[in-house]
Amino acid sequence: MTNAKPDTMQAAAIDRFGGAELVTVRAVPVPEVGPSDVLIRVEVAGVASWDALEREGRYDGAFGMPSTFPYVLGWDCAGAVVAVGGQVSRFKEGDRVYAASMPVPKGGTYATYAVTDADNVSLIPAKLTIEQAGVMGWDALTALSGLEEIGLKQGDTVMIFGASGGIGHMAIQLAKRLGARVLAVASGDDGVALSRRLGADAIVNGRNGGRS
Structure with a gap:
């Protein structure tokens, strides 16, 4: 390990569950880096x-363990690797990576x-900006899980509603x-244009009765 x-x-954290006014920026300890962990210097964090x-505490206990405070939110990020655990061989200090992980x-x-x-970590592809990589992780995973749930395979036809939204535009690709x-139902002329650019085969505009 490096x-x-x-x-x-510095972190934006809460000391109890509640409204947005409870989030404050303060100094907190850096979490320990375990044998299989990667420590990332965050440059972009996703807000979802x-x-x-x-x-608000609606996930308290949902992941099989009690919540502890100060509680730092955020499930997506991108940045540079600062340190790795002893069992990690895929990444090294300085690598540009993105991650999708529950906190x-x-x-x-x-x-x-x-x-x-x-x-939970991957190298940032050359065609992606760090901003794109930092915010796409969970949207992409959500879209992929939906396609896997219906067993989508080559040659099938799928209709994607909300095709120009955060998850929908990932699902098209x-x-x-x-x-x-891909049959796409997008939102507005700009949403139709985006869906077309991303490769949808047929698109309708959900805002005007289906005229694209």
Whole structure:
């Protein structure tokens, strides 16, 4: 393991569950780096709809362990590897990576540094900006899990509602990579244009009665 791990970091954290006014920026300890972990210096952190639910305590205990405070939110990030655990061989200090991980038990990504298991980390592809990589992880995983749930395979046809949304636009691209024909219901002229650019085979505009 590299020896670059700092002792403290800045984080947006809460001391109890509740509203957004409870989130404050303060110094907190950097989580310990376990044998299979990667420590990332966060440059981009994703902000998602479920963060508000988590902040309110609706996920308390949902992941099989009690919540501890200060509680750092955030499930997505991108940045540079600062340190790795002794069992990690896929990454090294300085690698540009992105990660999608639930914050329990080692804290979230609204922080200067984030620690997560190496299985949750990937190198940033050359065609992606760090901003894109930092916010796409859970949306992409959600879209992929939906396609896997219906058993989508090459030659199938799938209809994607909300095709121009955060998860929908990922679903278009993943479905096309699987070799499927994609029918898209998008939102507005700009949503139709985005869906077309991403490869949808047929698109309707959900805002004007289906005219694309």
